[in-house]
Amino acid sequence: SPIVYPRADDPFVFTNSNGLNFTQMNASLPNVTIFATGGTIAGSSSSSTATTGYTAGAVGILTLIDAVPEILNISNVAGIQISNVGSEDVTSALLLKMAKQINEYVCNDPTMAGAVVTHGTDVLEETAFFLDATVNCGKPVIIVGAMRPSTAISADGPFNLLEAVTVAASPSARDRGAMVVMNDRIVSAYYVTKTNANTMDTFKAVEMGNLGELISNTPYFFYPPI
Numbered sequence: 001s002p003i004v005y006p007r008a009d010d011p012f013v014f015t016n017s018n019g020l021n022f023t024q025m026n027a028s029l030p031n032v033t034i035f036a037t038g039g040t041i042a043g044s045s046s047s048s049t050a051t052t053g054y055t056a057g058a059v060g061i062l063t064l065i066d067a068v069p070e071i072l073n074i075s076n077v078a079g080i081q082i083s084n085v086g087s088e089d090v091t092s093a094l095l096l097k098m099a100k101q102i103n104e105y106v107c108n109d110p111t112m113a114g115a116v117v118t119h120g121t122d123v124l125e126e127t128a129f130f131l132d133a134t135v136n137c138g139k140p141v142i143i144v145g146a147m148r149p150s151t152a153i154s155a156d157g158p159f160n161l162l163e164a165v166t167v168a169a170s171p172s173a174r175d176r177g178a179m180v181v182m183n184d185r186i187v188s189a190y191y192v193t194k195t196n197a198n199t200m201d202t203f204k205a206v207e208m209g210n211l212g213e214l215i216s217n218t219p220y221f222f223y224p225p226i
């Protein structure tokens with residue numbers, strides 16, 4: 001069964017048939033599950049200007065979700081904490097766990113629209129490629145990270161997470177395989193690569209281009225699904 005972190009002060013309002021807890025269940029919104037693995041998006045530093053030397057994977061899934069209440073206007077979200085590590089510590093066992101749980105809790109659940117995986121960026125493209133190959137349904141699987149830790153000024157994680165959930169909940173994102181959503185760009189997991197170790201504008205499909213982009217948190221795809 002999934003590891004679902006309970007919150008002591010604010011009880012979940014809905015538990016689905018797989019045991020996933022939701023902080024809201026608005027029947028007119030789609031449902032998305034966020035699988036948190038760690039990385040800089042969950043990173044923490046004692047300095048608000050530090051974008052290196054911080055601790056990756058320090059903040060839990062509920063803190064990430066709580067930082068972006070706008071998510072709940074887009075989707076009902078459940079959170080599963082797969083791990084909380086820097087992506088250099090993502091193992092084959094963790095990859096298999098992600099793929100199995102996405103197949104079980106998202107693909108096999110007709111009430112679930114899509115999946116978001118929060119991940120460190122160093123091996124994000126490898127995990128995205130793996131999930132593209134091993135998740136067996138047309139529902140969007142969105143891999144997202146951040147280049148600045150959650151404690152930094154202008155941390156990119158919260159907006160990236162909002163955009164990732166928005167794409168995961170979007171019918172126009174179906175049947176496109178896994179995708180990386182960061183910095184307003186929607187990039188195919190098959191072609192994406194990290195092009196810069198430090199800047200926020202780093203995930204690109206250099207030869208193939210982006211599948212789409214987000215403007216004011218609305219996804220626009222350049223091409224129909226193949």
Ligand SMILES: NC(=O)C[C@H](N)C(=O)O
Binds near residue numbers: 040145
């Ligand atoms: N930006 C990041 O997430 C880098 C971090 N070292 C990681 O891959 O977990």
